Amino acid sequence: MAAMAQKADRGRPGEHGHAARGGTPRPRVGVVKLASCDGCQLTILDLEDHLLELSEHFEIVDFPEASSARSNGPYDVLFVEGSVSTPDHLRRIGELRKQARVLVTIGACATSGGIQALRNWADHDAYRAAVYPTPEYVESLARSTPISEHVSVDFELRGCPISPEQLIELLTALVTGRRPQLRDEAVCMECKRRGIVCVMSAQGIACLGQVTQTGCGAICPRMGRGCYGCFGPREQANAAGLARWFQASGERSAEEVGQLFAGFTAYAEPFRSAITDLGGTRGARRSGGGGFIAAGGTGAGRASYLAGTRRMEGIDDDGR
Amino acid sequence: MTAAESAAREKVYEVDELTRVEGEGSLVLQVRKGKVVEARLKIFEAPRYFEQLVVERTPDEVIDIVARICGICPVAYQMSAVHAFEDCFGVKVDPEVRALRRLLYCGEWIESHALHIYLLHLPDFLGYESAIALAQDDRPAVERGLRMKKVGNEILAILGGRPIHPVSVRVGGFSRAPRRSELEPLRAPLAQALEDAKETVRLVAGLAAPAFEREPRMVALHHPKEYPYNHGHIQSTDGLDLRPSDWDRAFREVQVEGTMALHARTKDGGTYLLGPASRIVLDAEQLHPVAREALAATGMVDAIRTNIYWSILARAVELIHAIAEAIDLIDSYRPPIEARVAWGPRPGVAAWATEAPRGLLFHRYEVDERGRVAHAQIVPPTSQNQGAIEDDLREFAPSVLDLPDDEATLRLEQLIRSYDPCISCATHFLDVRILRD
Numbered sequence: 001m002a003a004m005a006q007k008a009d010r011g012r013p014g015e016h017g018h019a020a021r022g023g024t025p026r027p028r029v030g031v032v033k034l035a036s037c038d039g040c041q042l043t044i045l046d047l048e049d050h051l052l053e054l055s056e057h058f059e060i061v062d063f064p065e066a067s068s069a070r071s072n073g074p075y076d077v078l079f080v081e082g083s084v085s086t087p088d089h090l091r092r093i094g095e096l097r098k099q100a101r102v103l104v105t106i107g108a109c110a111t112s113g114g115i116q117a118l119r120n121w122a123d124h125d126a127y128r129a130a131v132y133p134t135p136e137y138v139e140s141l142a143r144s145t146p147i148s149e150h151v152s153v154d155f156e157l158r159g160c161p162i163s164p165e166q167l168i169e170l171l172t173a174l175v176t177g178r179r180p181q182l183r184d185e186a187v188c189m190e191c192k193r194r195g196i197v198c199v200m201s202a203q204g205i206a207c208l209g210q211v212t213q214t215g216c217g218a219i220c221p222r223m224g225r226g227c228y229g230c231f232g233p234r235e236q237a238n239a240a241g242l243a244r245w246f247q248a249s250g251e252r253s254a255e256e257v258g259q260l261f262a263g264f265t266a267y268a269e270p271f272r273s274a275i276t277d278l279g280g281t282r283g284a285r286r287s288g289g290g291g292f293i294a295a296g297g298t299g300a301g302r303a304s305y306l307a308g309t310r311r312m313e314g315i316d317d318d319g320r
Numbered sequence: 321m322t323a324a325e326s327a328a329r330e331k332v333y334e335v336d337e338l339t340r341v342e343g344e345g346s347l348v349l350q351v352r353k354g355k356v357v358e359a360r361l362k363i364f365e366a367p368r369y370f371e372q373l374v375v376e377r378t379p380d381e382v383i384d385i386v387a388r389i390c391g392i393c394p395v396a397y398q399m400s401a402v403h404a405f406e407d408c409f410g411v412k413v414d415p416e417v418r419a420l421r422r423l424l425y426c427g428e429w430i431e432s433h434a435l436h437i438y439l440l441h442l443p444d445f446l447g448y449e450s451a452i453a454l455a456q457d458d459r460p461a462v463e464r465g466l467r468m469k470k471v472g473n474e475i476l477a478i479l480g481g482r483p484i485h486p487v488s489v490r491v492g493g494f495s496r497a498p499r500r501s502e503l504e505p506l507r508a509p510l511a512q513a514l515e516d517a518k519e520t521v522r523l524v525a526g527l528a529a530p531a532f533e534r535e536p537r538m539v540a541l542h543h544p545k546e547y548p549y550n551h552g553h554i555q556s557t558d559g560l561d562l563r564p565s566d567w568d569r570a571f572r573e574v575q576v577e578g579t580m581a582l583h584a585r586t587k588d589g590g591t592y593l594l595g596p597a598s599r600i601v602l603d604a605e606q607l608h609p610v611a612r613e614a615l616a617a618t619g620m621v622d623a624i625r626t627n628i629y630w631s632i633l634a635r636a637v638e639l640i641h642a643i644a645e646a647i648d649l650i651d652s653y654r655p656p657i658e659a660r661v662a663w664g665p666r667p668g669v670a671a672w673a674t675e676a677p678r679g680l681l682f683h684r685y686e687v688d689e690r691g692r693v694a695h696a697q698i699v700p701p702t703s704q705n706q707g708a709i710e711d712d713l714r715e716f717a718p719s720v721l722d723l724p725d726d727e728a729t730l731r732l733e734q735l736i737r738s739y740d741p742c743i744s745c746a747t748h749f750l751d752v753r754i755l756r757d
Contacts, residue, residue: 039392045435045469052455069449082366085367089366134575161484219481219482220481222481223487223495223496224659228487263384
């Protein structure tokens, strides 16, 4: 990530950490969440072999999923899971940023808006009404957005969920004060390194591996299916090109190609534009009824979104 | 009594943010003249609209999406969904696929139960704020919990690619089934885990639980030949017997007055209890012999039925079961002839219930003629347990009113944690109080 590289040496943690039992200052760490499934913070607890060791290097001052001890900061390092999804999140994220020397966003929700960002293409009121009998009680924003849309972020860990290896790499880098080594390259590279036969060329399975950042260990191709993009787009990913290729290969409608990108990192560019150009998300169409108003987004985006919808409908008509 | 005295006797306990639960919630308990006038567990997870996110998606996409309701029990969401679709489409999977899905669920139960017992609940009983604090005094105990949790995660990773949000579950089977040799490395850690789980049962059976007695209506799947994961009938301690697709014949979701919360109730408005305690009571005969023996040695089946604090023991017994069954499944495993059978969609209602670590999880999808979801209903265990939690709080709270507030609050929190509430699975039971003059 560009953000990561640029800010790698900002705010070395630990300078103001409390003294540990041994007298060495330990960085004060917090782990908090916004809209999410808790899976990324669970990855911290899943560091089974390293968990207790971790607590020797860091003072965990706030981690409500794991401890009754609470703190409102300040934090040397703050891990934030989840997307900004309610008015309260908007308020909290600003406050959390002030309390954190180093702010790390963890997972697809925090870094891209998450699966719940599929509503960003929908009429929010219709969405609420479809799920809740009295939607006026529900406090939520029209769009689910990544944290970096609201405050500056020092490091990002991608993935749905994050990778334990990348988490350890980041923690190690924070302790030693060096830059974390996190690869920005396609899942395809991981397949080549591991000698996994390409599922797309060998079996014709749609795979987002070439436009998706690695970090997962290419688990989907390894398990015999196509990558569904949960680590989000890699830098300079040509999503539009891949979408055109999927369409040209003739087996999928524009709508179906759009759905390939409409997953856990749908709202990250360039996946977002690819989806918009291909007609938005299916659930959004259904709940939005006839008036497909893309909540938020730029005017240009909305125009192409509507154009995409028309184009898609045209293909459907021809197909029948 | 003067107004001032009366006011002094009115107390409000508030736990602003419950800790050591998955997700975010809070508790408000209003006490007037020694009586609990209101007990409410509030969920303030942000709504994520899952039932709408899956509309117009294909069954396999739905399996990937609903996993994200809960990072602690994604397999449960995948299992309820995949069985619902296969039941609707008339898909018959290979018997080894059926066994592999049990093994996958064993992995999730081991991971989730070990997490809950050692990292979330045990600190309450022993007076620590967290397992990390507990480890400073009893590191071997915490390491025992982490060892078991790790082997659960390893099962998930071998079968599904990764422990959280595994990727291999597909309608018709798995995208890939493991070779026998891939399961071999699990044997030694599972053998160790079985000893660890037996030790866990001994440890938790010796804990001191607060005195409490209430016999709730208990509901769980029941299968004559196996401890329930993916199959069996929905049964209850008061005689219910339904196909797993027919949850909505006996239960319904109701909106809690003045709030957004959707809780589940029986059709006649009653509350009920799901999860390990209910399964132990309804399915004890089907426990693995090793688990049954360990349970019998504690002599505490009645305590499990009547005191929710002992759910920690029920969970520990199930930990033995899941580990012992995982060993058996690996011993008898032969790779399926077809990891995934071909299938075609049929329009109709796809509904099924399976046993998530924290209780019965019901999914219902209306599927159109193209095989896409037109409407979805997801009823997580925590929204079904919430009525029973509040009943327990009302019943239990008077016994702690004389304690200092800190201690009373801790006991109440411990009670809530007994249910292992997974609040992030609050697909739609957000609870917002509307205050009016």
